[in-house]
Amino acid sequence: MRRKPSLVKIAQRLILSMPYIIEAMKLNIVNYSSLARLLKEDMERLSGRKLGEGSVKIAVLRAVKSLLEEYPPPERLSRALRGSELRVVEGLSVLSVAMHEGDKLLEGLSQVEKAKFVQFIQGFSAFTVVAEESVASELLSRVSSRNVLQYLREQAAIILTGPPDILVTPGVVSHLAMSLSSRGINLTEVLSSYRDVIFVVSRSDVGRAVEVIRNLLEVLERSAS
Template identity: 35%
Template sequence: MRKKASISRAVREALASRPCVVEALKMNIVNYSALARFLIDDVEKRLGKKVNLASVKMAIVRLARYETVRRESLEKSLIRVIGASSLTFVDDIAVITLWEKGAYKMMSKLFEKAEKARFFQITQGVGHMTFIADNNIYEELRQEVPSNFIEAIIENQTAIVMTSPREILETPGVVSYVTSMLSSKGINITQFISCHTDSIFVVNKQDAIQVYMTLNELIEKFRQIMRKHD
């Protein structure tokens, strides 16, 4: 039993660096024998000894069963969270990034702007801060912030805000699922911000309608699934 457990662990570790293969396992579309032949050298290196091909295949089969059950459970959670979400479209915004020292010097003025802004978000990174604001506030900032404080500016942006139930705070994979879907359509996310139950996707204005429609169709699809199971 100890040998089998070691092989199982080595197989899990070998697959951990191959997320696409793991996804295929979850979908039950993998040839187990072919995958065992593909992984056996990696497994043997991890264990430091020769192993039986059949043992590697059996470890893959057990892992596939586990991942399938886990995927089904996760999908149910994703459907509940995304299906209960709603969207808000915020057009005409810009992204401005300041060097951290400059941002601190402007902080009181920035918060004054935030109070009257139609849309305003602040995120802090390592050595800089990014502000996302509606165009009116952005134009004021451009006039008042010294140019040497500014690291980067991205104009003509739109925010799509997905507001979800509190369950999103404890549900893994929601953001990954949505961003993967957008990525598959060739859409670049300029900024992503998570604010409690809000997932904020900032994208180029030219992509905004496609992003909104994609997310709206996904929400409606999951709502239909939820109604069928009620």
């Protein structure tokens, strides 16, 4: 018979499903009695038994201690983003096609000259190209319309180029993405290329997205001085 996970493991699973709680934990601003009350019903459901508030709180505290040991200290994240450069490329489109149309996209890309921005992503369900609108439009003409899964125009890429530490520091992309999502900004695509972290957003969200990231970088610079 398969054993049910311990209360600590259950608490860890629930906390990991709430990234905003994890960020608050890192800042040591969580009321753990309130967190235990929040998780109690789900912990009872997953454990299959009634639980007292005391046992839930103990499990939560042990789960938090274990989780915090896995995360890098805040100053390491600050160091990984400090001094980053920010650029914006507008006038982009995002084209996703069925897998068997990928060769046509590659052939089309090989004939593109002087494209200012092209990103090609191969997944398990689709090929996706992020490129300036003229390039994406040309590629679109090469594939059957029934195999076009997505074609989004009026997109923009926000490119953050960080120091070498950005390559080896966990949590950089998630920290940036959470900051953007907290402002209701949808990320069409999230890409990376060496020290570049690239967020593709709708052109209508560019101003707010740049403001969020610049504010984050300025706070990190001030905290370092």
